Amino acid sequence: MSEPTLSKDPVTAPQRTRISCPGCGRNDYVSWPAGQDTFHWKCFNCHKQFELHRKRAH
Numbered sequence: 871m872s873e874p875t876l877s878k879d880p881v882t883a884p885q886r887t888r889i890s891c892p893g894c895g896r897n898d899y900v901s902w903p904a905g906q907d908t909f910h911w912k913c914f915n916c917h918k919q920f921e922l923h924r925k926r927a928h
């Protein structure tokens with residue numbers, strides 16, 4: 871299964887990234903800029919805020 875290739879610059883274009891809430895485990899998709907290692911996110915479910923860390927892809 872292959873996803874459609876993004877035509878935008880992969881370095882700067884926000885990516886739809888699947889995250890899970892460290893507090894309640896809720897999954898969500900966020901627009902996480904590709905060049906950014908952390909993402910400040912507020913959970914819509916438990917209303918806590920987190921500094922999420924990206925896993926290195928390579």
Ligand SMILES: [Zn+2]
Nearest residue numbers: 891894913916
């Ligand atoms: Zn939560």
